[in-house]
Amino acid sequence: MQYLLMLYAQESGWNQMSKAEQERGVAAYGAYTEALKAAGVWVGSNRLQDVGTATTVRMVSGKSQVLDGPYVDSKEQLGGYYLIDVSDLDAALGWAARCPGASHGTIEVRPVWSYPV
Amino acid sequence: MTAETPARVTADAVARRSYGKLVAYLAADMRDVSAAEDALSDAFAAALADWPVNGCPANPEAWLMTVARRKGIDGARRRHSGDVVAAQLRVMTQTQTEFAETAGDAAIPDRRLALLFACAHPAIDIAVRAPLMLQTVLGLDAKAIASAFLASPDAMAKRLGRAKQKIRQAGIPFAIPERDELAGRLEGVLDAIYATFTEGWSDPDDADLLRRDLADEALFLARLLTDLMPHEPEAFGLLACMLYAEARRRARRNAQGDYVPLGEQDMSLWDACMIDEAEMRLQNAATFGRVGRYQLEAALQSAHVERRRSGRTHWMPEVQLYHALYALTGSPVVALNRALVIAESEGPRAALDILDTLSADPRLAAYQPYWAARAALLARVGDPPQAHHAYEMAVGLTRDPAVRRFLQGQQAALPVLGDEPGE
Numbered sequence: 061m062q063y064l065l066m067l068y069a070q071e072s073g074w075n076q077m078s079k080a081e082q083e084r085g086v087a088a089y090g091a092y093t094e095a096l097k098a099a100g101v102w103v104g105s106n107r108l109q110d111v112g113t114a115t116t117v118r119m120v121s122g123k124s125q126v127l128d129g130p131y132v133d134s135k136e137q138l139g140g141y142y143l144i145d146v147s148d149l150d151a152a153l154g155w156a157a158r159c160p161g162a163s164h165g166t167i168e169v170r171p172v173w174s175y176p177v
Numbered sequence: 178m179t180a181e182t183p184a185r186v187t188a189d190a191v192a193r194r195s196y197g198k199l200v201a202y203l204a205a206d207m208r209d210v211s212a213a214e215d216a217l218s219d220a221f222a223a224a225l226a227d228w229p230v231n232g233c234p235a236n237p238e239a240w241l242m243t244v245a246r247r248k249g250i251d252g253a254r255r256r257h258s259g260d261v262v263a264a265q266l267r268v269m270t271q272t273q274t275e276f277a278e279t280a281g282d283a284a285i286p287d288r289r290l291a292l293l294f295a296c297a298h299p300a301i302d303i304a305v306r307a308p309l310m311l312q313t314v315l316g317l318d319a320k321a322i323a324s325a326f327l328a329s330p331d332a333m334a335k336r337l338g339r340a341k342q343k344i345r346q347a348g349i350p351f352a353i354p355e356r357d358e359l360a361g362r363l364e365g366v367l368d369a370i371y372a373t374f375t376e377g378w379s380d381p382d383d384a385d386l387l388r389r390d391l392a393d394e395a396l397f398l399a400r401l402l403t404d405l406m407p408h409e410p411e412a413f414g415l416l417a418c419m420l421y422a423e424a425r426r427r428a429r430r431n432a433q434g435d436y437v438p439l440g441e442q443d444m445s446l447w448d449a450c451m452i453d454e455a456e457m458r459l460q461n462a463a464t465f466g467r468v469g470r471y472q473l474e475a476a477l478q479s480a481h482v483e484r485r486r487s488g489r490t491h492w493m494p495e496v497q498l499y500h501a502l503y504a505l506t507g508s509p510v511v512a513l514n515r516a517l518v519i520a521e522s523e524g525p526r527a528a529l530d531i532l533d534t535l536s537a538d539p540r541l542a543a544y545q546p547y548w549a550a551r552a553a554l555l556a557r558v559g560d561p562p563q564a565h566h567a568y569e570m571a572v573g574l575t576r577d578p579a580v581r582r583f584l585q586g587q588q589a590a591l592p593v594l595g596d597e598p599g600e
Contacts, residue, residue: 061348148350149300150358171347 062103062145062172063152068136069165071110088160096144096155103143111137136165143172184228188221191237196316198285199242201292205351207249210295210313210341212256216249217241223248238285289314290405291351293398296340297365298349305340306369307376312337314401315394325391326376363406367415367471370398374419378426392423403458413462414472420455421478424448436583444485452482473502492522509538510546517550525557545574549584561591 077085089107096102114130130137142159146152149169156167196217203213220241234240296309308326311317317325323333343349354362377391399416406412428446431437459475480494499515502508512535520528532551541547552567568588575581 063348148348148352149298150350150352150354152348153300 061148061152061174062143063149064170064172065142065144065152065156065159065161066138066168066170067140067142067159067161067165068134068168069139069161070135071137071139073164085160092159093142095158096142101144101146101151101155103145105140105142107140108138139165184225184233187228187233187237188224191241192221192316195238195241195285197289197292197314198287199238199245200313200316201288201351202242202285203245203249204295204313205288205291206246207253208348208351209345210292211338211345212249212252213245214313216245216252219248220245242285287405288351289401290353293366293402294353294362295344295349295351297362297369298344299362299365300347300349301340301343302336303368305336306365307373308333308337309340310369310398311373311391311394314398317394363409363411364470366402367411370395370402371415371419371471373398374422378422392419392426395419396423408465410462410465410467411469411471413458414469414475417455417458417462417475418471418478420451420458421475421482424451424455430579434579435586436577436579438583439481440485442485447482455479468501468505470502470505473498473505477502492518496522509535509541510544513541513544513547513550520554520557525554529554529558543574545571545580548574552584553587556587556591564588564591 074082074085093102093105096105111130114128116127116129116131118125140161142155144152144155146155149171152169152171156162156169159167161167199217200210200213203216204210207213207216223244224237224241228234292313293310296313297306301309308322311322311325312319319334319337320330322337323330326333328336353359374392374395377393377395396416396419399412399419402409402412403416424447425439425442427448428442428444429437429439437443455475456479459472459479462472462475477495477498480498483489484492484495495518496515499511499518503511503515513532516528516531516535519531529551532547532554535541535547548567548571552564552571555561555564555567565588568584568591572581572584572588575584
């Protein structure tokens, strides 16, 4: 089954870190990504730009309404994701717990809808 | 038509004996509790049509399992198509071999433990874990469960449905957790079983048979757990803990149906066999040398029994057990009970001082025993107005009429208050 690990954390935390701390953070994510790949469960992952760059779009009476800002203004922001393919929820939760994001934020784990073929 | 009777009798017997095992096996197989229940209920329907004509099979469990698996595959075909079914069928044929080898001697592999772990998975809403166990492992219907948990049948059916949907869609495994996860996950199973028991234990008026049955079902689940996990001392601790409480069931109400506190209970009404079994289970748990919450709870129950029987007046063993329990759980309820034991050794004033430090905890503000304890202590230190108020709070929070009558009696026995209107 595929699971999306959504990494939520306070963006301001990153900017307050020293350069050395940031480098360590990047290294930790790099090592984690390599571990996922080595285990053969990595499908995809990305880090997102700050929510300040977010724009929302929706159709309102046939016209697209474009707004500045994220869909939800929350204390912790979606900062990145991993898409992994593992046997079950416990395996997904196990990987989520190992993610550096679990130490400085919250990870939401969602199964990906599998379409009947 | 007469042939229907033995078929029905056999089917009922199998349902009682093997329902949980059959559902557990099918659910693990299909990774879907609802589909397993549907397939099994189809199989029972088929049995009631087939057995009166062709006679009851020598191994009814194997017969039901074979038919249920076929029904399950049909169901999967109806719901899905193509690759999804192909994948599911692959899984099913893998396990088919295992089943075929054992079908001859009726030994369906027991996967109830895996089902219990799925029901009590941390990803499942904590309030629905116990109802889910009762439905899947014991085959209780949603209506009976709803009534036992004081919920509307509709609401309970919805919650159970949502939980089963989550198991399927989120891919919650039917498996015994890995070593490093086991202790935490086992706690979820134990807590759900204990919640079932306390739900049955707190039966208002002692008249509601369904709720009393709930305590029996919890004992059944705890016994099952000790059979399935014979090396887990906490499973034995939980069983012992519940046996001690259950042993005193008849003594906790007098002939008028009024609540009788432990210290005043007629010990001849205690079930001595059950207490013996509890002692044995607790001793067995202790041999593993791994203390846990339920063993300590049981040890406290054991100390209560021993103190009543021996007339021991010092409370040190209880205080020490509560210290250990508090260190383990940090629970405000444990801190409260510890304060009450301290009241016995150091006096009510010392206990009230502790209660004052606890009163900031919002979890105690709506906890009836906190207010009842506070009221009793205030009465002992000679503060009737405050005691009166605390009894009012306790009475308002209790849902058990017998306890309410008891508290109102205690309240009425307080010295008359000058500034309170008569009742």
